[in-house]
Amino acid sequence: MRTIVCLLVGAVCAANVAAQTARINQDESKVPEFTLPEILVSESGQRISTVEEWETVRKPEILSFFSENVYGETPKERIPVKWTVLSEIGDALDGKATFRQVLFTFGNPDRTVDAILLLVIPNKKEGPVPAFVSYNFNGNHSICDDQRIYYPPIFHKVKAPDDISWERGNQKSRWNLDMIVDAGYALATMCYHDICPDNPALRDCSIASLFSGFNRNMQDYNEWGAIGAWAWGLSRIADYLETVDEIDASRLAVMGHSRQGKAAIWAGAQDERFKVVISNESGCTGAALSKRVFGENLSWITSRFGYWFCPAYRQYADREEALPYDQHQLLAVIAPRHLYVSSAEEDKWSDPKGEFLAAYHAGEVYELYGLKGLADSVMPEIHHPVHCDVAYHVRAGKHDVTDYDWSCYLDYCDKYL
Numbered sequence: 001m002r003t004i005v006c007l008l009v010g011a012v013c014a015a016n017v018a019a020q021t022a023r024i025n026q027d028e029s030k031v032p033e034f035t036l037p038e039i040l041v042s043e044s045g046q047r048i049s050t051v052e053e054w055e056t057v058r059k060p061e062i063l064s065f066f067s068e069n070v071y072g073e074t075p076k077e078r079i080p081v082k083w084t085v086l087s088e089i090g091d092a093l094d095g096k097a098t099f100r101q102v103l104f105t106f107g108n109p110d111r112t113v114d115a116i117l118l119l120v121i122p123n124k125k126e127g128p129v130p131a132f133v134s135y136n137f138n139g140n141h142s143i144c145d146d147q148r149i150y151y152p153p154i155f156h157k158v159k160a161p162d163d164i165s166w167e168r169g170n171q172k173s174r175w176n177l178d179m180i181v182d183a184g185y186a187l188a189t190m191c192y193h194d195i196c197p198d199n200p201a202l203r204d205c206s207i208a209s210l211f212s213g214f215n216r217n218m219q220d221y222n223e224w225g226a227i228g229a230w231a232w233g234l235s236r237i238a239d240y241l242e243t244v245d246e247i248d249a250s251r252l253a254v255m256g257h258s259r260q261g262k263a264a265i266w267a268g269a270q271d272e273r274f275k276v277v278i279s280n281e282s283g284c285t286g287a288a289l290s291k292r293v294f295g296e297n298l299s300w301i302t303s304r305f306g307y308w309f310c311p312a313y314r315q316y317a318d319r320e321e322a323l324p325y326d327q328h329q330l331l332a333v334i335a336p337r338h339l340y341v342s343s344a345e346e347d348k349w350s351d352p353k354g355e356f357l358a359a360y361h362a363g364e365v366y367e368l369y370g371l372k373g374l375a376d377s378v379m380p381e382i383h384h385p386v387h388c389d390v391a392y393h394v395r396a397g398k399h400d401v402t403d404y405d406w407s408c409y410l411d412y413c414d415k416y417l
């Protein structure tokens with residue numbers, strides 16, 4: 001009997017997935033006609049023509065929409081944090097770098113959440129260095145082979161011990177530490193599960209659980225989801241970096257891939273300490289325009305990953321045309337700080353063209369500040385990065401972070417950070 005029920009449930013789930021997959025459009029000719037919501041016209045119809053009007057009228061409207069309807073409200077409450085240096089490895093990367101591992105203990109003694117930051121600092125430097133702030137997916141120990149890097153505190157809860165994605169060095173191809181350090185940058189990285197496990201069943205272990213009024217089941221319409229919590233964590237890393245002598249905290253770049261690209265954009269929109277915001281293939285509800293309904297759509301993302309967002313976001317599933325805002329407006333909020341959006345040619349799921357167009361349209365606000373957006377409304381060719389105040393590139397290949405991506409980000413940061 002049990003087997004039959006399981007088989008039936010399995011069949012229904014498979015049918016749902018198949019039905020949803022069928023609704024995924026990857027054909028440019030089937031992109032619906034849509035009107036992009038105006039960036040420079042306020043909700044009351046006021047045309048925004050000065051930086052002051054932008055900053056006092058329109059930018060707050062855009063931020064409120066995204067916080068009330070998409071990612072949820074970031075709580076204002078301050079959660080105590082204690083930083084403990086766990087280890088200092090001065091001879092990392094063949095002597096080129098220092099690895100400092102810092103335990104962040106959030107909360108009060110009766111209820112805490114632990115996270116470990118890995119700070120990679122170049123040894124050769126003349127003064128404080130700029131830093132990239134970026135989460136890793138599979139643990140700090142996955143970004144290089146060094147045996148001395150600790151596993152994340154949350155490790156045993158989120159993945160089975162025999163899951164090979166947790167092996168040491170498993171994601172090192174995404175983190176060319178030599179390239180970053182040789183270019184004179186530090187890297188501050190943390191496993192994103194430490195801040196908020198990417199599993200709604202483990203919400204009790206996330207930093208969200210430390211806030212008063214914590215709601216395990218996320219019933220409130222505007223309650224923040226995992227992306228909001230990850231973005232909050234990026235700002236807590238910035239708090240720490242402000243105390244580190246070797247880091248120039250006035251030169252922080254936040255960078256994220258895919259779901260972490262979404263979090264990097266949301267962190268960059270809210271926290272002005274991030275002077276460069278880099279979205280690596282962040283796709284749906286990241287850099288891509290939702291109204292194109294190309295690749296991943298709102299029905300899919302809110303049913304598979306509803307816990308990343310506030311419950312209110314579900315009202316737009318299958319109703320992209322009803323969205324009063326779109327992602328180009330969120331990107332515009334980053335102005336006049338620097339914005340870099342990148343795509344991969346084969347990553348149709350993330351809608352490269354939608355990512356490009358959102359970055360292109362965000363340029364209107366950069367121009368208000370006397371800065372340069374992407375000049376051409378036509379996507380550049382593969383491997384032809386455009387580095388204006390807003391930057392964009394599309395590279396060959398799949399959804400990933402490659403040396404090519406990093407070399408573009410480093411060139412851009414050399415110019416603007």
Ligand code: GCU
Pocket residue numbers: 257258259260282283284296301349
């Ligand atoms: C899934 C999800 C995307 C997300 C990606 C990732 O593909 O649908 O929205 O960006 O995972 O984070 O790798």
